[in-house]
Amino acid sequence: MSATAPVAGxxxxxxxxxxxxxxxxxxxxGAALVYLVLALGTLNINWVRVAxxxxxxxxxxxxxxxPDFTTRGRDxxxxxxxxxxxxxxxxxxxxxxxxxxxxxxxxxIAPPFxxxxxxxxxxxxxxxxxxxxxxxxxxxxxxxxxxxxxxxSFATIGFLSKLLAEDIEDIDESQSEAIRATGASWxxxxxxxxxxxxxxxxxxxxxxxxxxxxxxxxxxGIVGAGGIGATLNTSMSRYxxxxxxxxxxxxxLLVMAAxxxxxxxxxxxx
Amino acid sequence: MPVTQxxxxxxxxRRTTREQWLGWLGWIVLVALxxxxxxxxxxxxxxxxxxDAPRQAADLLNRSWPPRWSYMERLWIPLWDTINIATLGTxxxxxxxxxVAFLAARNTTPSAVIVRPIALFxxxxxxxxxxxxWALLLVTILGPGLLAGILAIALRSIGFIGKxxxxxxxxxxxxxxxxxRATGAGSMQVMDYAIVPQVLPxxxxxxxxxxxxNIRExxxxGLVGAGGIGAQLQSSLxxxxxxxxxxxxxxxxxxxxxxxxxxAKVRHAII
Numbered sequence: 001m002s003a004t005a006p007v008a009g010x011x012x013x014x015x016x017x018x019x020x021x022x023x024x025x026x027x028x029x030g031a032a033l034v035y036l037v038l039a040l041g042t043l044n045i046n047w048v049r050v051a052x053x054x055x056x057x058x059x060x061x062x063x064x065x066x067p068d069f070t071t072r073g074r075d076x077x078x079x080x081x082x083x084x085x086x087x088x089x090x091x092x093x094x095x096x097x098x099x100x101x102x103x104x105x106x107x108x109i110a111p112p113f114x115x116x117x118x119x120x121x122x123x124x125x126x127x128x129x130x131x132x133x134x135x136x137x138x139x140x141x142x143x144x145x146x147x148x149x150x151x152x153s154f155a156t157i158g159f160l161s162k163l164l165a166e167d168i169e170d171i172d173e174s175q176s177e178a179i180r181a182t183g184a185s186w187x188x189x190x191x192x193x194x195x196x197x198x199x200x201x202x203x204x205x206x207x208x209x210x211x212x213x214x215x216x217x218x219x220x221g222i223v224g225a226g227g228i229g230a231t232l233n234t235s236m237s238r239y240x241x242x243x244x245x246x247x248x249x250x251x252x253l254l255v256m257a258a259x260x261x262x263x264x265x266x267x268x269x270x
Numbered sequence: 271m272p273v274t275q276x277x278x279x280x281x282x283x284r285r286t287t288r289e290q291w292l293g294w295l296g297w298i299v300l301v302a303l304x305x306x307x308x309x310x311x312x313x314x315x316x317x318x319x320x321x322d323a324p325r326q327a328a329d330l331l332n333r334s335w336p337p338r339w340s341y342m343e344r345l346w347i348p349l350w351d352t353i354n355i356a357t358l359g360t361x362x363x364x365x366x367x368x369x370v371a372f373l374a375a376r377n378t379t380p381s382a383v384i385v386r387p388i389a390l391f392x393x394x395x396x397x398x399x400x401x402x403x404w405a406l407l408l409v410t411i412l413g414p415g416l417l418a419g420i421l422a423i424a425l426r427s428i429g430f431i432g433k434x435x436x437x438x439x440x441x442x443x444x445x446x447x448x449x450x451r452a453t454g455a456g457s458m459q460v461m462d463y464a465i466v467p468q469v470l471p472x473x474x475x476x477x478x479x480x481x482x483x484n485i486r487e488x489x490x491x492g493l494v495g496a497g498g499i500g501a502q503l504q505s506s507l508x509x510x511x512x513x514x515x516x517x518x519x520x521x522x523x524x525x526x527x528x529x530x531x532x533x534a535k536v537r538h539a540i541i
Contacts, residue, residue, distance in 0.1 A: 014463070017470055039354040049413035057411045085311035092304050127523055131402065131490045135507065140326045142319035145311050192284075219400045222494060232403070236410055244407075248399070255398035 056241075063241030064248070072235065072243045079231035080250065082145045083217040086227060090149045090217075091210045094156025099202075101157060102164030103190065109168065109176075118161065125158025134220040145226030152213045152220075159212070163205050164198065171197045204266040211255075211262040218251050334512035341514045345502060345521055351416055352498035352525070355491065356484040359423025364477055366424070367431035374432065375439035377447075378465065393436070396429030401487045405496040419496035423484050430480050438472035439465065475537045482533035489522045499525075 019025040069076065104110045104118035133154055137147040176193035184192065221229025228247060235243040272286045285293070372378045374389035405422035412418045442465060450464035492500020499518060506514040 017467065018474075035357075039358060042350065043354070043358075043416055045417045046413060046415060049415075050417065053412045060407070060411060081310060085307040088307045089304060089311055092300070127526070128519070129486055129490065131493065132519065132522070136330075139330055140323045142316055144314055144316075146315045146320060149311060215398070215400060219402050222402060222406065229403075233406065236406055239410070248403070248407075251403075252395060252398045256394060259394075259398070 060241045060245070063243075063245035065245075066242065067246035067249050068240075068242035069246045072231075072240070075231050075234070076228070076243070076247060076250070079221070079226075079228040079247075082148075083214065083221075083227035083229075086145045086149045086152060087210065087214045087217045090152030091156060091206065091213050093149075094153040094209065094213075095160060095202075095206050097153070098157045098160035098164065102161040103168065103194075105161055105165035106168035107165075108171075108173070109186075109190070109194065118165070122158050122162050122165075125154055126162065130155050130216045130220055131223060134223050134225040138224045143224045143226070148217060148220050148225035148227055151225055152216060155216065156209050156213065160205055160209055164202060167198045167201050168194055200269045203269045207262045207265045211258045214258050215255055218255075330512060333510075334516040336513065337516035337520065338511075338513040339517060341517045342521070345499065345518065348492070348497075348499045348502050349521065349525065352488050352492075352500075353485065355416055355419040355423055355488040355496070355498050356481060356529075359420045359488070360427055360477065360481045360484050362420065362424035363427025363431055363480070367428045367435065368473075370428060370432045371435035371439060372461075374436040377442070377444075378439055378461070389432075389436075393429045393432040396425055396427075397433065398429075399426070401426035401484075402491065402494060405491045406494045409495040414495035414497070414501075416497040419488060419491045419498060422491060422496060423488055426487070427480050427484060430483075431476055434476045435469065435473055438469045438476070442468040471540050474540050478533045478536045478540075482529050485529040486526050489525060 101118045104114045134151040137150045141147045179193040217227045218229045221227040222233050232247045379386045401422045404425045408418035447464040490500045492498045
């Protein structure tokens, strides 16, 4: 705040919210404006096609309001089962693998060499989004939920190990010192000093990742990795909007239920 | 924590017997559920394809190396499109998300009974559908192209920005609001002088963070026809041109790393 005294004849003016220097402010606003003009200029939208789309939008909205769960009920059911099973198995396997990697990637308990290796594994797993990994795994392992399972497990490793490692680095050192003072081995140290401190967070993160994996399982089907996404993609390319509406409703409801229960479980364990 | 007295002295155990049994039961249920899900999931799996995977991987690597770097010159325009999808989509998302967030925050909503649940529903609905699925819908409705991508990114961003922003609004320091109100300010002036300055850093941080995520997501929206680098990826996948796919993956990686760096720098400068 500019420290102007409330003297008669002088007015207080609010300082600018961003960029206190005037020149910098005008430069940034100008650059943003130039970018917007350029970006909008190269947008190249086919308005005729968009206008045609309104009719389809109407059909889609009516499909949403009157979803058709029965005609393709079998396909929807199979897709859903594939999604749910692959979410669960991938989360379990992902958590099992990421616990040792997470311990190895914690600076305070792992030797430097192990630390480097584990951190690079995490970096590789986090570099690409699930879809890109799914494309590769589908090419290697063939279509279907097995490729999806591998994708989700792989993605879980990067997410969970990183957060677990950060959590282990943040622990209360006095407790591990106390355990170390009893002459405990490294494994005993992990078991009695580290694990009780990070366990609630680990459970919370696993449940959270379960929730994320379900969302992702609805997407990776688009590139052939099985699950409800594949069913959705098929119904969209058939212009079968009633079924697509039903699938979307199911996805929204399940995601909401998963998010609601996962936040409850996380509150409960922590 | 139970301590049992034996002839040789006290023995300390971490858990009671009951806790131990319950723990084991939990593990057994988990393993059984895992086995069952694994079985159901792999009903249709062709194990011959799976065992073939190392050979497939070697073949893939063979075909994707060396990368066809000359393909880069056809990627600059898609890259520009991708950045535009992310940026314009984020802007559009912000424009919608800000009022929604103010309607959803408990301390600024005009009516906690009617408006707040509607705003919260908008946020949840937008968050529960991935931008790729939004793009899939919009492409069939609006036709392939950048517009579908921008709208998909915007629709997904509303929920993200809206949620984090309304939480930030609910956490503001009420004493400042009271102080400004005590000067006789109207409700809009209270908003302008007491609430907005408090949430502005959070807002800028959230927007830049979402922009970074959006860059990441917009690189693949083209897989369903929403323009950008993903469109080139899709056509290369269809023609199995793996040496081009390597180039595209490399470009995606560089773009994502650069955007992450920019967003981290900007957020660091703000906070």
